[in-house]
Amino acid sequence: MVLKRILIGISIFAITGVLAIIYKLYNPLLYNFFPACPIKHVTGFDCPTCGTQRAAHLFLNGEFKSAFHQNPLIFIISPYILLWIYFRLVKNPTEKELKVYNILYGNKTLSIVVAIVIIFTIWRNIA
Template sequence: MSIKRIVIGFALLSVAGLIGLIYKLYNPMLYNFFPPCPIKHVTGFDCPTCGTQRAAHLLLNGEFKAAFYQNPLIFLFTPYILFWIYLKLIKNPTAKELKLYDKLYGNKALKVVVIIVVIFTIWRNIF
């Protein structure tokens, strides 16, 4: 593993750690510096990410059940998105990394993600 990949991974973890610290220490329901959902504001419907800020705060404070209730997708998509960011930041990926990227983020995978998000969004607005 090259030093460049290690630096990229460390930088990504540092930024995620700082964001995580903010969400751990500050409850989005109590502080106005967290952005509100524009889709919910305009339509009145929950978007796929509604509740993610609250879920992140609860998750980082060990309240897993309450976090899951706010937005269950956080448990699935946070590692998925962080890994995507990591793979995008690599300038000269290896053949193995390219193959993994194609499997996890190619057209077929993207269709599965969209289907999951659409079904989840419909489900959460009905129930």
């Protein structure tokens, strides 16, 4: 049981590492193989994740201030999403894991997260 949790953690870490290498080496502004934002393409408005690929590239190359300016929300929400992925992959979670999951991903918390994302999206499109 513990070994399976460790393997899940290592897998998430490895996939994140491979993506980090790609984003460090290749600037999304210069290469076509990075996906474009369909919401921006159709509406002309920035979605909550617009700028994430540029931010990742800048962050991984040590340009932290510039990365934060591309998409500040992603720096807050990425650990939250990675933890959610971990919890979704774990079968038969422990009681402690269930308690943490219910606090972090319960209806009240998700309502707050959705409100933050909506407010951020409106703010970035009017600013």
